[in-house]
Amino acid sequence: MKYSELSKEDLLKEFKNQEHKLAEFKAENLKLDLSRGKPSEEQLKLSLGLLDAVNSKSNTKYDNINCLNYGGLDGLSQMKQIFADMLNTSADNIFAGGNSSLTIMFMVLNNLLINGTHGCKPWGEVKDRKFLCPVPGYDRHFQMTEHFGFKLIPVKMNSDGPDMDEIEELIKNDESVKGVWCVPKYQNPTGIIFSDEVVERFSKLKPKAKDFRIFWDNAYCLHNFNGNDKDIPDIISLCKENGNEDMVYEFCSTSKITFPGAGVAALATGKNNLQEFKTYIKYATIGPDKINQLRHINYFKDINGVRAQMKKHAAILKEKFNAVYDILNSELKDCGIADWTDVEGGYFISFNVTGCSAKELVGLCKDMGVVFTPAGATYPYGIDPTDSNIRLAPSFATKEDIKTSVSLLCAAAKYLSLKKLLNK
Amino acid sequence: MKYSELSKEDLLKEFKNQEHKLAEFKAENLKLDLSRGKPSEEQLKLSLGLLDAVNSKSNTKYDNINCLNYGGLDGLSQMKQIFADMLNTSADNIFAGGNSSLTIMFMVLNNLLINGTHGCKPWGEVKDRKFLCPVPGYDRHFQMTEHFGFKLIPVKMNSDGPDMDEIEELIKNDESVKGVWCVPKYQNPTGIIFSDEVVERFSKLKPKAKDFRIFWDNAYCLHNFNGNDKDIPDIISLCKENGNEDMVYEFCSTSKITFPGAGVAALATGKNNLQEFKTYIKYATIGPDKINQLRHINYFKDINGVRAQMKKHAAILKEKFNAVYDILNSELKDCGIADWTDVEGGYFISFNVTGCSAKELVGLCKDMGVVFTPAGATYPYGIDPTDSNIRLAPSFATKEDIKTSVSLLCAAAKYLSLKKLLNK
Numbered sequence: 001m002k003y004s005e006l007s008k009e010d011l012l013k014e015f016k017n018q019e020h021k022l023a024e025f026k027a028e029n030l031k032l033d034l035s036r037g038k039p040s041e042e043q044l045k046l047s048l049g050l051l052d053a054v055n056s057k058s059n060t061k062y063d064n065i066n067c068l069n070y071g072g073l074d075g076l077s078q079m080k081q082i083f084a085d086m087l088n089t090s091a092d093n094i095f096a097g098g099n100s101s102l103t104i105m106f107m108v109l110n111n112l113l114i115n116g117t118h119g120c121k122p123w124g125e126v127k128d129r130k131f132l133c134p135v136p137g138y139d140r141h142f143q144m145t146e147h148f149g150f151k152l153i154p155v156k157m158n159s160d161g162p163d164m165d166e167i168e169e170l171i172k173n174d175e176s177v178k179g180v181w182c183v184p185k186y187q188n189p190t191g192i193i194f195s196d197e198v199v200e201r202f203s204k205l206k207p208k209a210k211d212f213r214i215f216w217d218n219a220y221c222l223h224n225f226n227g228n229d230k231d232i233p234d235i236i237s238l239c240k241e242n243g244n245e246d247m248v249y250e251f252c253s254t255s256k257i258t259f260p261g262a263g264v265a266a267l268a269t270g271k272n273n274l275q276e277f278k279t280y281i282k283y284a285t286i287g288p289d290k291i292n293q294l295r296h297i298n299y300f301k302d303i304n305g306v307r308a309q310m311k312k313h314a315a316i317l318k319e320k321f322n323a324v325y326d327i328l329n330s331e332l333k334d335c336g337i338a339d340w341t342d343v344e345g346g347y348f349i350s351f352n353v354t355g356c357s358a359k360e361l362v363g364l365c366k367d368m369g370v371v372f373t374p375a376g377a378t379y380p381y382g383i384d385p386t387d388s389n390i391r392l393a394p395s396f397a398t399k400e401d402i403k404t405s406v407s408l409l410c411a412a413a414k415y416l417s418l419k420k421l422l423n424k
Numbered sequence: 425m426k427y428s429e430l431s432k433e434d435l436l437k438e439f440k441n442q443e444h445k446l447a448e449f450k451a452e453n454l455k456l457d458l459s460r461g462k463p464s465e466e467q468l469k470l471s472l473g474l475l476d477a478v479n480s481k482s483n484t485k486y487d488n489i490n491c492l493n494y495g496g497l498d499g500l501s502q503m504k505q506i507f508a509d510m511l512n513t514s515a516d517n518i519f520a521g522g523n524s525s526l527t528i529m530f531m532v533l534n535n536l537l538i539n540g541t542h543g544c545k546p547w548g549e550v551k552d553r554k555f556l557c558p559v560p561g562y563d564r565h566f567q568m569t570e571h572f573g574f575k576l577i578p579v580k581m582n583s584d585g586p587d588m589d590e591i592e593e594l595i596k597n598d599e600s601v602k603g604v605w606c607v608p609k610y611q612n613p614t615g616i617i618f619s620d621e622v623v624e625r626f627s628k629l630k631p632k633a634k635d636f637r638i639f640w641d642n643a644y645c646l647h648n649f650n651g652n653d654k655d656i657p658d659i660i661s662l663c664k665e666n667g668n669e670d671m672v673y674e675f676c677s678t679s680k681i682t683f684p685g686a687g688v689a690a691l692a693t694g695k696n697n698l699q700e701f702k703t704y705i706k707y708a709t710i711g712p713d714k715i716n717q718l719r720h721i722n723y724f725k726d727i728n729g730v731r732a733q734m735k736k737h738a739a740i741l742k743e744k745f746n747a748v749y750d751i752l753n754s755e756l757k758d759c760g761i762a763d764w765t766d767v768e769g770g771y772f773i774s775f776n777v778t779g780c781s782a783k784e785l786v787g788l789c790k791d792m793g794v795v796f797t798p799a800g801a802t803y804p805y806g807i808d809p810t811d812s813n814i815r816l817a818p819s820f821a822t823k824e825d826i827k828t829s830v831s832l833l834c835a836a837a838k839y840l841s842l843k844k845l846l847n848k
Contacts, residue, residue, distance in 0.1 A: 069463065284530035
């Protein structure tokens with residue numbers, strides 16, 4: 001029953017009840033963490049074979065070079081093909097790099113900041129430069145553009161992607177709006193998938209700034225865990241069809257396929273952008289770790305190997321997400337103090353508490369020994385105007401720990417909401 | 425006998441002689457390359473065991489983290505220790521990163537360009553910013569600072585390091601001089617070692633710019649091949665002693681110890697710089713490839729493992745350098761048309777032709793099928809004012825190919841010099 005409909009007496013009873021529950025949690029001296037989207041130990045074990053995929057007896061020649069030596073600025077051909085198949089694009093559009101897609105994003109931004117693109121003024125010289133940030137979103141994206149001196153403009157996320165009316169309006173007349181962050185599949189943290197219509201509207205944008213760019217972080221492109229994966233349209237070819245060939249930079253990596261930190265990352269973009277990026281990046285590197293690319297090639301062979309691997313990840317993740325939903329549904333469904341996204345892939349659930357302050361809630365949980373992503377982290381400058389959003393990241397913890405953590409979250413949310421209702 | 429002392433008749437005879445030699449080379453349809461400082465296949469084989477140093481059965485936990493997962497922004501503790509021992513500095517000064525020291529240099533420069541350091545104006549806002557480039561030097565260094573908008577100021581290299589009188593003069597009153605490139609041991613391309621006095625004078629510099637920085641690329645710190653390695657003083661502690669703790673950024677890597685492109689690179693610098701760099705780099709990465717660091721740790725254990733490996737490299741390189749010197753000495757020693765540096769480590773010999781144009785010489789060799797580093801590449805903007813310097817890089821080629829290539833170089837140098845003397 002909804003809290004707002006309870007009598008004062010029942011509210012008080014329920015408050016005592018939750019207070020008691022919290023005391024019990026407190027006595028357990030918990031030390032749990034549901035804060036970051038890290039694969040679990042069990043998931044890491046899935047890819048241990050990768051560590052054997054190149055050894056001292058292996059053939060290290062590939063693409064007519066010895067991968068042990070210098071060279072190969074944009075990566076090995078089959079690594080590009082695997083990324084192309086992951087993103088439904090052409091291998092001609094791919095730059096296969098080092099271990100971090102975040103680094104590639106940083107370098108792309110940095111190039112535009114310092115050198116500009118297509119003859120436009122370098123972004124670093126645009127005094128009131130702005131970047132659009134669909135919210136809630138990924139803290140590291142927002143922090144990167146903040147670091148590069150952009151004013152961050154929040155844009156509403158709908159259940160089918162960012163509010164395109166708002167984006168179209170924001171970019172129409174303002175030449176200082178230079179880009180937008182997107183995680184099109186299983187968005188961080190809402191877990192939603194951009195609809196075909198949203199993707200198409202992105203590709204048809206008519207920004208005032210000729211150098212407006214979509215930063216399309218397809219980090220979870222194959223990360224469905226419910227067995228009903230749905231491809232989104234290829235933004236690169238759509239952009240090209242609509243005369244916007246150079247408007248999008250797409251990113252992905254194997255960080256959550258093989259190993260975070262020891263995977264391979266990629267950039268996918270149009271011909272001109274790719275050439276421009278290679279011209280720039282050659283000042284910073286002679287080439288990526290081709291041996292690690294060769295490991296991935298030997299291990300997966302092709303996209304089918306990757307897809308098979310993702311099924312194993314899915315089985316592990318599905319159980320953990322279900323554990324979260326079981327508790328949320330049984331504890332909070334009828335209280336009217338919170339809602340959350342129902343996701344089929346990715347690493348996050350977006351939890352919105354309406355009955356109390358998210359900051360207070362995360363703080364209380366922390367005091368009780370359970371760390372959640374800081375409230376506000378999913379918003380530019382760490383400021384959630386409604387102080388309601390909390391990102392749940394259940395991948396790393398065990399199922400038991402997830403149950404405990406989310407149970408605590410529910411009890412604490414109830415406790416704080418009841419306290420508020422009771423004006424305590 | 426010196427060409428300048430020969431009679432016209434003898435010159436003509438010698439000219440015909442060399443013309444004939446070149447015709448013979450031409451008939452061989454050579455396709456050889458002595459242009460870049462790449463380790464040879466034989467050297468790469470020395471480190472194949474590294475590829476087995478982490479496998480699917482290995483313990484991947486280190487420093488209380490699983491190296492397979494995210495985290496560890498500044499690298500693994502023992503990797504830092506190994507780099508510290510390589511550079512005779514403390515592990516507290518080390519950031520152990522990804523596969524490329526060039527990338528770390530780029531990122532350090534980029535941070536200073538965008539954010540500035542120690543409260544000084546970002547270098548990107550210093551309109552007439554300048555960088556000192558001891559010449560001849562490393563093309564990729566020069567190109568990087570050119571790309572970042574610096575005016576490159578050449579500084580004379582002496583046999584004991586850069587001309588310190590010149591450097592002291594250049595930085596004394598000009599606040600726009602922001603840095604200097606150095607390769608202190610077995611400098612690229614001269615192969616010389618900075619003397620203790622030069623290192624000390626660097627540490628005592630009194631630049632007008634408070635944010636003047638020494639970029640100390642110690643790429644060849646352990647790369648002696650004559651069995652008589654000589655340590656240079658630790659620039660970091662010397663700078664600290666002289667009140668210049670933050671004046672130097674030192675770089676090195678295992679690219680020419682294990683595998684180029686699949687090694688580990690490091691930054692060594694003072695406490696403040698290191699903290700500043702970590703604060704910056706966290707926008708670009710969650711952490712380096714720790715598994716590859718673990719491979720290096722397991723493979724080498726400690727600095728002794730690295731030193732043992734370097735002895736094996738030395739044996740291979742020594743033979744190749746001797747092959748160059750044998751030909752140069754027998755062919756050119758008495759002609760008075762060229763001189764060259766006598767090196768005991770590193771990857772290069774600096775060859776100066778005085779009897780003809782270096783550009784023409786490299787061009788003629790290329791026409792005959794042998795590629796040398798382009799003339800001028802060792803100078804800022806690719807312009808060697810005396811058109812005399814050519815970098816010889818004998819590491820990659822076989823001994824036979826080195827003999828052929830250098831013999832051709834000698835014949836071509838003689839041919840062109842004689843042509844000039846004969847006014848042909």
